[in-house]
Amino acid sequence: MSDQPLTMAVFQEFQQKLERQVDAIGRRFDAHDHRFDQLESRMDARFDVIARRFDAYDQRFDQLESRMDTRFNEVTGQIDAVLHRALGLEDEVAAITEGLGRVERAVERAGGQLGALESAVLRLDERLSLVEKRLDDGVQNQPDYATRTEFQDLRSAVEELHARIAALERRADRS
Numbered sequence: 001m002s003d004q005p006l007t008m009a010v011f012q013e014f015q016q017k018l019e020r021q022v023d024a025i026g027r028r029f030d031a032h033d034h035r036f037d038q039l040e041s042r043m044d045a046r047f048d049v050i051a052r053r054f055d056a057y058d059q060r061f062d063q064l065e066s067r068m069d070t071r072f073n074e075v076t077g078q079i080d081a082v083l084h085r086a087l088g089l090e091d092e093v094a095a096i097t098e099g100l101g102r103v104e105r106a107v108e109r110a111g112g113q114l115g116a117l118e119s120a121v122l123r124l125d126e127r128l129s130l131v132e133k134r135l136d137d138g139v140q141n142q143p144d145y146a147t148r149t150e151f152q153d154l155r156s157a158v159e160e161l162h163a164r165i166a167a168l169e170r171r172a173d174r175s
Helices: 006-143 144-174
Strands: none
Touching: 006 144
16 A cells, blocks of 8 residues: 555545544543543542541541540549648658657666666565554563554555655656
């Protein structure tokens, strides 16, 4: 075919055939454009629905975050209050422990003093027994008027000793 001369009629026929094919391709592109437009409008509608859903979720998350922040602040305040009380209790425990140590040391000192007081009381009891025995012996050997005076003197001395013993016991109790 390349050997034949190109005529105007062949060229026009070729041109018409080419125009029909270009028109068919154009119609196909138009159909695809139409389909893409429909797809785009449907996708826009779907994206709008999805965007509204995301907006709703964003609002819910913002509300949840606000509530969680409020609750977190409340819990933090409560923890701070408990910590403050615990620190105060630690100070009180330290003070009580120190005071208890002082009391224990005082009790130990008082125990030693009480032992000394007990031995002093025992010695006084022995002396009192000796005085009473001597008094009994003296009463038997002396006339009645003389023993009454001595007895009264001894009685006042014994009462004085009892008062001193009571004073010593009070001092021991305070220590």
